[in-house]
Amino acid sequence: MTRTSREVHLLDRPENIPQREQFRIVETQVNDAGDGEVLVQNLFMSVDPAMRPRLAAQTPLNAAIEGGAIGRVVQSNHPDFKEGEHVRSLCGFREYFLSDGTQLTRIEPDGLPLSAYLGVLGTTGLTAYGGLLVTGALQEGETVFVSAAAGAVGSTAVQIAKIKRCFVVASAGSDEKCAWLRNDLRVDVAINYKRQKLRHALKDAAPKGIDVYFDNVGGEHLNAALPRMNPLGRIPVCGMISAYNNFGSISEPVTTLSNLIYNRVTLRGFVVWEFESLREKFLADMKDWIRAGKMKYRETILDGIEQAPNALIGLFSGANMGKMLVRLAD
Numbered sequence: 239m240t241r242t243s244r245e246v247h248l249l250d251r252p253e254n255i256p257q258r259e260q261f262r263i264v265e266t267q268v269n270d271a272g273d274g275e276v277l278v279q280n281l282f283m284s285v286d287p288a289m290r291p292r293l294a295a296q297t298p299l300n301a302a303i304e305g306g307a308i309g310r311v312v313q314s315n316h317p318d319f320k321e322g323e324h325v326r327s328l329c330g331f332r333e334y335f336l337s338d339g340t341q342l343t344r345i346e347p348d349g350l351p352l353s354a355y356l357g358v359l360g361t362t363g364l365t366a367y368g369g370l371l372v373t374g375a376l377q378e379g380e381t382v383f384v385s386a387a388a389g390a391v392g393s394t395a396v397q398i399a400k401i402k403r404c405f406v407v408a409s410a411g412s413d414e415k416c417a418w419l420r421n422d423l424r425v426d427v428a429i430n431y432k433r434q435k436l437r438h439a440l441k442d443a444a445p446k447g448i449d450v451y452f453d454n455v456g457g458e459h460l461n462a463a464l465p466r467m468n469p470l471g472r473i474p475v476c477g478m479i480s481a482y483n484n485f486g487s488i489s490e491p492v493t494t495l496s497n498l499i500y501n502r503v504t505l506r507g508f509v510v511w512e513f514e515s516l517r518e519k520f521l522a523d524m525k526d527w528i529r530a531g532k533m534k535y536r537e538t539i540l541d542g543i544e545q546a547p548n549a550l551i552g553l554f555s556g557a558n559m560g561k562m563l564v565r566l567a568d
């Protein structure tokens with residue numbers, strides 16, 4: 239037997255903000271699971287800013303795009319997977335797929351919503367955890383600045399910093415996002431960077447300076463944070479979303495780098511895969527924090543695979559609060 243599945247293809251490489259017409263939803267037929275195979279139906283897929291630089295080169299044209307997903311095993315002829323189990327994979331942007339099991343990681347049931355494994359309990363959460371605690375070497379009581387703070391990684395990072403009793407300054411692109419950060423996530427100061435001059439607002443928000451700047455944005459955010467950094471401050475560079483729609487991800491000029499010298503500030507990029515050895519400890523901490531009400535999370539969920547291109551495009555206009563997801567099935 240075969241079943242119809244839909245998948246998202248890239249037709250044309252975007253030169254600026256991706257356009258809906260550069261993607262196509264394509265119907266394919268997926269067979270039953272053969273010997274040693276698993277048939278997976280995706281339930282949720284993740285949409286991530288890092289996909290944008292890949293659209294410029296690595297993502298193949300006219301083929302299903304790669305991305306994180308959570309699915310249910312609907313047929314299994316593989317000894318390690320049973321029907322009804324839930325699995326994580328990088329086979330998003332499609333409704334069904336066949337696997338030999340190598341791309342799948344089983345999710346053990348724990349009463350927490352499955353979608354959280356694409357956000358706060360998944361790569362997103364590990365990025366915030368490792369970036370802040372390892373690369374950022376965060377110490378209790380320090381002053382922390384997080385940009386894109388109402389997004390998936392940012393909203394996790396600000397709460398980890400609050401759990402570590404830090405003074406937290408956050409920036410986001412709307413008053414509604416800033417209200418969420420202040421009222422629900424307990425950040426000390428939230429700056430709407432679209433309405434306030436970031437350099438002045440940061441000076442007022444952190445009069446004693448910044449010890450750790452968790453950079454999700456680059457460009458003007460980095461420019462504004464550098465002069466505010468304290469001696470031996472750390473800047474874990476998580477992402478530079480302000481540059482991703484430019485050719486070669488070239489950022490706006492950052493002209494304040496000389497501030498690194500006399501304050502002996504460390505500016506260091508990282509990738510989440512560096513923290514794989516921490517995954518078990520991260521999951522245990524995160525589940526404790528969620529159950530204790532210290533870690534909240536939000537999701538912006540669009541329904542149906544046809545919404546996947548809009549979800550991706552929406553990341554660049556700030557359409558999401560918390561993790562941007564697409565629901566592919568109930």
Ligand SMILES: NC(=O)c1ccc[n+]([C@@H]2O[C@H](COP(=O)([O-])OP(=O)(O)OC[C@H]3O[C@@H](n4cnc5c(N)ncnc54)[C@H](OP(=O)(O)O)[C@@H]3O)[C@@H](O)[C@H]2O)c1
Nearest residue numbers: 386389390391410411454476477478479480508509510556
């Ligand atoms: N290093 C790693 O291993 C790793 C892993 C995961 C993610 N990341 C990076 O972490 C960052 C956040 O990712 P995420 O998945 O959590 O996405 P996200 O923050 O949930 O979504 C993107 C947000 O960025 C903000 N934004 C978009 N364009 C902007 C601009 N020009 N200037 C300032 N803000 C802008 C928007 O919020 P506003 O409304 O606030 O503008 C938008 O909602 C990204 O840079 C991503 O590449 C890195």
